[in-house]
Amino acid sequence: MLTIHSSPLQGFTDFRFRNAFQQYFGGIDQYIAPYIRVNGKLEIKPGNERDILPANNRSLDLIPQIITKDADEFLFVAKFVQKLGYSELNWNLGCPYPMIAKKGMGSGLLSMPEKIDEILTMICGETDIQISVKMRLGYESSQEIFHVLPVLEKYRLSNITIHPRIGKQLYKGEVDLKAFDECLRQTSHKIFYNGDITSIQNFREMKERFPSINNWMIGRGLIADPFLPAMIKADNPVYPKNRYEVFNSFHDALFSSYEEALSGRKHLLMKMYSFWEFFIQSFPLSSKYLKKIKKAQNLSVYIEVVKQIIYNESVNSAPRFP
Numbered sequence: 001m002l003t004i005h006s007s008p009l010q011g012f013t014d015f016r017f018r019n020a021f022q023q024y025f026g027g028i029d030q031y032i033a034p035y036i037r038v039n040g041k042l043e044i045k046p047g048n049e050r051d052i053l054p055a056n057n058r059s060l061d062l063i064p065q066i067i068t069k070d071a072d073e074f075l076f077v078a079k080f081v082q083k084l085g086y087s088e089l090n091w092n093l094g095c096p097y098p099m100i101a102k103k104g105m106g107s108g109l110l111s112m113p114e115k116i117d118e119i120l121t122m123i124c125g126e127t128d129i130q131i132s133v134k135m136r137l138g139y140e141s142s143q144e145i146f147h148v149l150p151v152l153e154k155y156r157l158s159n160i161t162i163h164p165r166i167g168k169q170l171y172k173g174e175v176d177l178k179a180f181d182e183c184l185r186q187t188s189h190k191i192f193y194n195g196d197i198t199s200i201q202n203f204r205e206m207k208e209r210f211p212s213i214n215n216w217m218i219g220r221g222l223i224a225d226p227f228l229p230a231m232i233k234a235d236n237p238v239y240p241k242n243r244y245e246v247f248n249s250f251h252d253a254l255f256s257s258y259e260e261a262l263s264g265r266k267h268l269l270m271k272m273y274s275f276w277e278f279f280i281q282s283f284p285l286s287s288k289y290l291k292k293i294k295k296a297q298n299l300s301v302y303i304e305v306v307k308q309i310i311y312n313e314s315v316n317s318a319p320r321f322p
């Protein structure tokens, strides 16, 4: 069965976003929470705890994620999430940001397969939590993964998500589909594909190229076009008739949820602007309005610009047919 997974985006896909998304769009089988980083202190930050509390995620299936290069930290977080009722923890071996990677975490750990081996041996010996891995091809080189996959082969993992870029690329350049294909040959684990799925057309091309892949993880693409997961699941490229009303209601729910949580209009406006940098991709006739959102100094101006964008698009866009 084809499943769609929401890829974690720190600063975007928190429980407020997930709940609003789930209510208005759906199409997601499972969400991965943005990573928990404990930083040696063996303490969970209140924001991380709030994000994964079952009470804040009632309507969705969530997997917490950890970023670490330390087995004790891993165990500590594993026990913490187990106590909350989770049976799986995802290990981030993909984060490309130099501040993380240079410390040997995220994609920075991919050049140290023996360290990955050591951590997994200890974890698997001391906890029965299921582990899944989300990784890139490497940090410096796309060959690194071919030394990591044989190590992962020794352990019982729920799945491995591969984003076929190297850390040094950040999000630039192409995904390396040839290397991804080679990875499929080098592992017996269940592989999820992640990277640059932004439309139903490009999903169909990917599905055709990798027919054995049933699990697809989407990050930026589902913020830019929140209808995408449901359209992929229905294999239907036509937007619902009430597309803009649905988006409007989703936007208002997201706005209210952050209004409740953030202190002051400045923070709220900045938060909403960061979402609009993605949303605007679904409003091609209104790209010039993004600047107006950036410049908005008060909430009434912001709300007026959003109204204009949605009105403009709903009146002027031609219906889309396959």
Ligand SMILES: Cc1cc2nc3c(=O)[nH]c(=O)nc-3n(C[C@H](O)[C@H](O)[C@H](O)COP(=O)(O)O)c2cc1C
Binding pocket: 007, 008, 009, 010, 011, 033, 034, 035, 065, 092, 094, 095, 134, 163, 194, 195, 196, 197, 217, 218, 219, 220, 221
């Ligand atoms: C702003 C931002 C924050 C991210 N935060 C995380 C994170 O917390 N954990 C993680 O595994 N990946 C994180 N990612 C990577 C995404 O989950 C995803 O792997 C990447 O964007 C590629 O998929 P996409 O092309 O579908 O977006 C982040 C990416 C971005 C752009």
